[in-house]
Amino acid sequence: MMPTPNTNPPNTNPPLTTGLDHRRVDAALSRNDRASSLEPSLEDDESRDRTLIEILRGGEGHLGGEGGKGFADPTPPWLRQIDEWATRLGDRLNPILVKETRQALKSRQFLTTFSMLLLAALSWTVICSLQGMPAIYYLPWAPQLLVGYYVLLAVPMLLVVPLAAYRSLESEVDEGTLELLSVTALSPRQIITGKLASAALQMGLYLVVLFPCVAYAYTLRGIDLPTLALLMAGLIVIGLGLTTVALFFAPVTGGRTGQVTSLIVVMALLLGVQVILGREAIDMIRFGNPLRLQDTLVLAGCLLLAGGTLCHLLLTASAIRLTPESENRSTAIRVAVLIHLLATIAAAAMLIRWFRDGGELVEIGIPTLLAAYLSVFWGLVGSMMSSESPVLTPRVRRELPATFAERMFLTWFTPGPATGLVFACVLMVLSMAAAWGMMVEASPNGSASKLTGPRTAMILSCAYLTIGFLGVRLIISFLRTRNTFNVTVGIAALAVTYMLMILVPYGVGAYLNDFRRFDYSAWQASNWIWTMRIAAFGNLDPKVTYIVSGFATFGFLVHLLLTGPRVLPQRWETPKEVEEEYRRLAGETADEAKEIDPLGLATEGGDA
Amino acid sequence: MIAPQPPLPKADLPEADVPEADVPQAALPDGSSPDGPVPIPAVPQPDVPERIVPAVHEEAAVCIELRRLHRFFGDTKAVRDISFSVGRGQVFGYIGPNGAGKTTSMKILATLDLPSYGEAFVDGFSVINDPELVRHRLGYMPDSFGTYRDVSCWEYLDFFARAYGLIGRDRIRRLRWVLDFTGTRGMAEKPIRGLSKGMKQRLCLGRALIHDPSVLILDEPAAGLDPRARIELRQMIGDLSDRGKTLLVSSHILTELAEMCHSVAIIEQGRLLATGSVEEIQRERKQHRELVFRSLSDPAKLAQALAQNPTCHNVQAQDDSVIVEFVGEPADQAELVRGLILAGHPITEVSSRLKSLEEIFLQVTEGRVQ
Numbered sequence: 001m002m003p004t005p006n007t008n009p010p011n012t013n014p015p016l017t018t019g020l021d022h023r024r025v026d027a028a029l030s031r032n033d034r035a036s037s038l039e040p041s042l043e044d045d046e047s048r049d050r051t052l053i054e055i056l057r058g059g060e061g062h063l064g065g066e067g068g069k070g071f072a073d074p075t076p077p078w079l080r081q082i083d084e085w086a087t088r089l090g091d092r093l094n095p096i097l098v099k100e101t102r103q104a105l106k107s108r109q110f111l112t113t114f115s116m117l118l119l120a121a122l123s124w125t126v127i128c129s130l131q132g133m134p135a136i137y138y139l140p141w142a143p144q145l146l147v148g149y150y151v152l153l154a155v156p157m158l159l160v161v162p163l164a165a166y167r168s169l170e171s172e173v174d175e176g177t178l179e180l181l182s183v184t185a186l187s188p189r190q191i192i193t194g195k196l197a198s199a200a201l202q203m204g205l206y207l208v209v210l211f212p213c214v215a216y217a218y219t220l221r222g223i224d225l226p227t228l229a230l231l232m233a234g235l236i237v238i239g240l241g242l243t244t245v246a247l248f249f250a251p252v253t254g255g256r257t258g259q260v261t262s263l264i265v266v267m268a269l270l271l272g273v274q275v276i277l278g279r280e281a282i283d284m285i286r287f288g289n290p291l292r293l294q295d296t297l298v299l300a301g302c303l304l305l306a307g308g309t310l311c312h313l314l315l316t317a318s319a320i321r322l323t324p325e326s327e328n329r330s331t332a333i334r335v336a337v338l339i340h341l342l343a344t345i346a347a348a349a350m351l352i353r354w355f356r357d358g359g360e361l362v363e364i365g366i367p368t369l370l371a372a373y374l375s376v377f378w379g380l381v382g383s384m385m386s387s388e389s390p391v392l393t394p395r396v397r398r399e400l401p402a403t404f405a406e407r408m409f410l411t412w413f414t415p416g417p418a419t420g421l422v423f424a425c426v427l428m429v430l431s432m433a434a435a436w437g438m439m440v441e442a443s444p445n446g447s448a449s450k451l452t453g454p455r456t457a458m459i460l461s462c463a464y465l466t467i468g469f470l471g472v473r474l475i476i477s478f479l480r481t482r483n484t485f486n487v488t489v490g491i492a493a494l495a496v497t498y499m500l501m502i503l504v505p506y507g508v509g510a511y512l513n514d515f516r517r518f519d520y521s522a523w524q525a526s527n528w529i530w531t532m533r534i535a536a537f538g539n540l541d542p543k544v545t546y547i548v549s550g551f552a553t554f555g556f557l558v559h560l561l562l563t564g565p566r567v568l569p570q571r572w573e574t575p576k577e578v579e580e581e582y583r584r585l586a587g588e589t590a591d592e593a594k595e596i597d598p599l600g601l602a603t604e605g606g607d608a
Numbered sequence: 609m610i611a612p613q614p615p616l617p618k619a620d621l622p623e624a625d626v627p628e629a630d631v632p633q634a635a636l637p638d639g640s641s642p643d644g645p646v647p648i649p650a651v652p653q654p655d656v657p658e659r660i661v662p663a664v665h666e667e668a669a670v671c672i673e674l675r676r677l678h679r680f681f682g683d684t685k686a687v688r689d690i691s692f693s694v695g696r697g698q699v700f701g702y703i704g705p706n707g708a709g710k711t712t713s714m715k716i717l718a719t720l721d722l723p724s725y726g727e728a729f730v731d732g733f734s735v736i737n738d739p740e741l742v743r744h745r746l747g748y749m750p751d752s753f754g755t756y757r758d759v760s761c762w763e764y765l766d767f768f769a770r771a772y773g774l775i776g777r778d779r780i781r782r783l784r785w786v787l788d789f790t791g792t793r794g795m796a797e798k799p800i801r802g803l804s805k806g807m808k809q810r811l812c813l814g815r816a817l818i819h820d821p822s823v824l825i826l827d828e829p830a831a832g833l834d835p836r837a838r839i840e841l842r843q844m845i846g847d848l849s850d851r852g853k854t855l856l857v858s859s860h861i862l863t864e865l866a867e868m869c870h871s872v873a874i875i876e877q878g879r880l881l882a883t884g885s886v887e888e889i890q891r892e893r894k895q896h897r898e899l900v901f902r903s904l905s906d907p908a909k910l911a912q913a914l915a916q917n918p919t920c921h922n923v924q925a926q927d928d929s930v931i932v933e934f935v936g937e938p939a940d941q942a943e944l945v946r947g948l949i950l951a952g953h954p955i956t957e958v959s960s961r962l963k964s965l966e967e968i969f970l971q972v973t974e975g976r977v978q
Contacts, residue, residue, distance in 0.1 A: 176750065185740070185772050
């Protein structure tokens with residue numbers, strides 16, 4: 001039953017009519033107009049608008065008000081110009097940052113933390129200085145003061161701000177405001193980065209509070225400037241990293257139990273980092289940096305590279321959690337994974353090259369650590385990629401690679417469990433090969449082909465992970481026939497696969513040996529824990545390695561053959577009307593960008 | 609290699625939900641993939657005729673359209689095969705008991721949820737495939753008022769204006785208009801948490817209007833408001849309709865909906881029971897019209913005469929009048945009155961009354977919830 005079409009005119013921007021007392025507004029405006037004849041800079045529309053805001057916000061007195069004595073703004077024109085530029089630049093800021101900052105600066109939590117920090121820093125300065133008298137005049141006294149400042153600063157930077165960001169995003173979900181944000185033009189990434197930017201701003205404010213105190217401490221000798229800078233920069237970087245982790249956990253779980261669990265995890269993580277980092281930082285303050293400046297910079301750069309890209313991956317994942325199912329939620333993650341992988345390998349290679357005199361700790365330790373990290377990383381990431389939904393929505397199909405070259409290189413970035421599994425397996429093998437290469441390169445007397453314990457473990461972990469992903473794919477495709485769920489179920493499916501791989505051969509072995517102890521044999525090849533343990537000690541029969549890796553390769557190739565047609569989906573045409581509408585919107589946005597661009601930085605076609 | 613969108617071969621529905629006989633006239637969704645338009649599990653597929661689907665619908669007069677919308681949450685079927693359309697500039701009432709599926713289908717329209725099957729369009733754009741384009745022209749007011757701590761009304765509206773991409777003078781003008789329209793100018797500097805329910809609803813409406821959308825979805829906007837606030841809200845909705853906005857309004861206060869809506873849809877247990885204007889629904893469902901006759905003679909005689917007429921039911925003689933439930937067209941009614949006068953009944957007054965929306969609602973629904 002179709003309702004009769006209404007003959008009302010189409011939607012237009014409605015005129016200002018209803019509701020309020022316009023006379024008051026008009027009167028105030030005309031007063032301002034009269035006054036502005038003496039102030040040429042107020043004649044433009046924007047000044048009128050600003051005036052209007054003041055009126056609407058009850059600031060009529062500022063303009064002279066009823067019975068006032070006319071406009072008497074003493075602000076010099078150049079200051080007004082700067083103010084205007086600042087306002088216009090403010091328009092380009094992330095709205096979440098603007099909102100969060102407004103909220104944070106008025107919140108009881110911020111005011112309390114800020115005042116407590118200020119008070120505590122002043123008290124510590126006075127107490128520690130008095131306590132050190134008269135030694136403070138001839139002995140280096142900065143470390144004593146700085147330990148206190150570090151502890152004071154670490155609490156808001158590493159605990160309060162990340163928790164506030166966590167709570168902020170969680171409350172958006174809890175109180176239904178996330179729904180309101182979701183229907184706006186804001187993208188999920190803007191929401192997440194807005195929260196992060198707000199956290200960074202708060203950290204900056206806390207740092208500013210302690211800056212005079214830290215400067216005072218520096219004058220008391222006992223600490224060098226690079227160490228001090230490293231300490232402060234480290235605090236900010238780690239604080240931002242922890243905020244990213246907190247934001248990652250915030251929207252992950254639904255329900256009260258999930259929220260409490262994730263809060264406990266985040267709290268434990270924050271406190272753990274607080275304690276570990278605190279110990280290291282205090283040692284550094286008291287005894288100085290054990291590394292040379294160049295070494296410190298290289299180490300910090302490498303850690304920053306790997307950690308920064310991991311944070312980027314976590315931020316992308318957080319944003320993806322807020323993205324509707326109908327959109328492409330995989331490609332961004334895969335790109336972030338690739339970036340992180342490249343950065344981590346580059347960082348590890350740089351560390352090995354720079355610290356080549358470090359002996360076995362560097363030669364074997366770094367590649368082994370890298371391989372262990374890659375195993376865990378791919379276990380989590382690969383299982384989730386292998387459990388993606390196989391359904392490609394029309395929206396996703398519109399964005400699939402179209403040309404031959406695009407399909408050659410970008411197919412593995414498109415959503416779906418088949419492409420996910422291939423992407424994970426190929427990159428996993430390549431990244432493990434990189435770790436292998438580092439081990440070979442760093443090892444002074446090792447040959448590339450020799451199967452040492454760690455190298456065998458690398459091959460086996462690749463093979464077991466591939467088998468695990470295939471198991472995940474099988475379990476998930478079975479489960480998906482009746483249920484919908486998110487990709488984190490893939491991790492559980494991987495755990496189930498691995499449990500079966502251990503229990504089945506071990507159970508059979510135990511049964512055949514009348515439940516007595518029995519030795520490892522090739523029949524236990526799927527028992528990955530036992531096999532890896534034997535391999536780590538270098539006692540594994542190479543046959544087992546070949547069997548496991550051969551089985552994994554065979555499974556992977558069969559999967560590739562079976563899912564061939566699926567991993568080459570055709571791109572669908574975007575409806576003409578939709579394309580036109582997007583073009584129209586892009587044009588409008590570019591116009592708006594030009595309109596607000598105070599410094600003439602906007603480029604043609606750029607977005608605001 | 610770019611291919612045109614293929615037609616939908618089969619609907620992805622469980623056996624129990626094979627669309628029933630009265631399949632709506634609308635074509636199948638544009639964005640349907642071979643596995644269904646949205647990621648739902650591969651369940652047994654019933655036979656649904658193949659049809660080529662248009663990319664966007666082309667009826668300019670239709671502003672909101674739901675096509676065979678389904679939404680399942682596990683075993684719960686929140687929305688089952690709902691189809692209707694709303695013309696541009698109309699106020700459309702969405703009525704149903706609690707748990708009927710109103711909010712679910714409204715959330716789908718607002719791009720906040722995805723249907724298990726089916727499609728929804730706003731201004732011709734699919735809510736599944738082009739949510740950005742839909743959001744650009746849609747204002748949504750949920751049944752719960754999402755507030756922020758430590759934020760004033762001005763800051764709240766300013767934030768949402770920024771979030772909708774309004775900048776510079778445009779944003780200020782729009783804020784000014786919204787504060788004027790909703791009558792919240794005096795509250796601009798007050799913190800939201802301290803506002804009354806009525807003022808919060810106004811502010812919420814203002815937020816939905818901030819980017820000047822052509823379509824508004826208002827979920828229970830009058831819930832918990834006092835009579836004056838309800839009247840003011842009704843006036844605002846009427847005003848918006850006069851300005852060419854299309855409104856989809858759900859409410860439990862049916863008398864108000866009847867007054868402001870051009871047409872309504874009644875749903876229960878996720879199924880659409882009736883749609884159209886109140887009169888159309890009455891006509892469709894052969895609703896009884898209540899007729900009151902007053903006569904100078906004995907009402908019992910008149911009642912006896914009326915009881916013999918097949919169009920009259922439940923004839924009741926009262927003090928000086930007779931009340932009957934009449935089934936028929938206006939012409940039949942005229943014929944009945946003519947016949948009575950010709951039969952010599954001294955009739956002084958005949959009045960008729962259509963059943964109210966409330967009565968229709970009670971008659972159409974069964975009060976079941978899922």
